[in-house]
Amino acid sequence: MLRRQLLTGLMMTVVLTVLLGLLYPLAVTGVAQAAFRSRADGTLLTVNGKAVGSALIGQAFSDAGGNPLPQYFQPRPSAAGKRGYDPTSSGGTNLGPSNPSLLKSVSDRVGAFRSFNGLGPGTPVPVDAVTSSGSGLDPDISPANAYDQVARVAHARGLEPAAVRHLVDAQRNGRAWGFLGEDTVNVVDLNIALDRMGR
Numbered sequence: 001m002l003r004r005q006l007l008t009g010l011m012m013t014v015v016l017t018v019l020l021g022l023l024y025p026l027a028v029t030g031v032a033q034a035a036f037r038s039r040a041d042g043t044l045l046t047v048n049g050k051a052v053g054s055a056l057i058g059q060a061f062s063d064a065g066g067n068p069l070p071q072y073f074q075p076r077p078s079a080a081g082k083r084g085y086d087p088t089s090s091g092g093t094n095l096g097p098s099n100p101s102l103l104k105s106v107s108d109r110v111g112a113f114r115s116f117n118g119l120g121p122g123t124p125v126p127v128d129a130v131t132s133s134g135s136g137l138d139p140d141i142s143p144a145n146a147y148d149q150v151a152r153v154a155h156a157r158g159l160e161p162a163a164v165r166h167l168v169d170a171q172r173n174g175r176a177w178g179f180l181g182e183d184t185v186n187v188v189d190l191n192i193a194l195d196r197m198g199r
Helices: 002-035 100-116 143-157 161-170 187-197
Strands: 044-047 050-054 184-186
Touching: 044 187, 050 187, 143 161, 143 184, 143 187, 161 187, 184 187
Parallel strands: none
Antiparallel strands: 044 050
16 A cells, blocks of 8 residues: 555656746747737847846946946945945845935935036935835836936037937837836946947
8 A cells, every 4th residue: 555655646746847947938938939029038238239237137338346337327225235336136125114224315306416427415316316126126216216317427428418319319218018117227238229329
């Protein structure tokens, strides 16, 4: 009797391993490749045939020392990893709205954002410019955040601010399904389009 139960258990293990460990993943992969090829491969963004990022994961546009590059639009702050936007360390700060550490870092970021973008001391700063997303990987910023950066980017690249603002408008994404969330601008897509403009 024990032998029969062991044999049945072993056979079920083999059958389920083949079914759920091989056939099911192959079927799901096949359907994904056939029906959703652009999304199944990670929504990679390419420039001159070389993958430079993903449309779903933000990245820092900074120099080797971690300083933001003025010729690029900057993403929102990231708490994912030591330098931010590390997909192996996804996560937010988990600091509550009354936490003194969060309040200080937001206050510091407000000053840094205004200074970096040449904004006056009383200029309102978009929330997404000074707080990280829940995942720390969000590639999107608000249009207000992007517009606040237009003058700096245009000056750093020797472009007309109106041309850079028009580029932001062209990269603006509407609400999901027309009613969920807010309009966004994907910083990675925007900076790729900016590089295509030259300078």
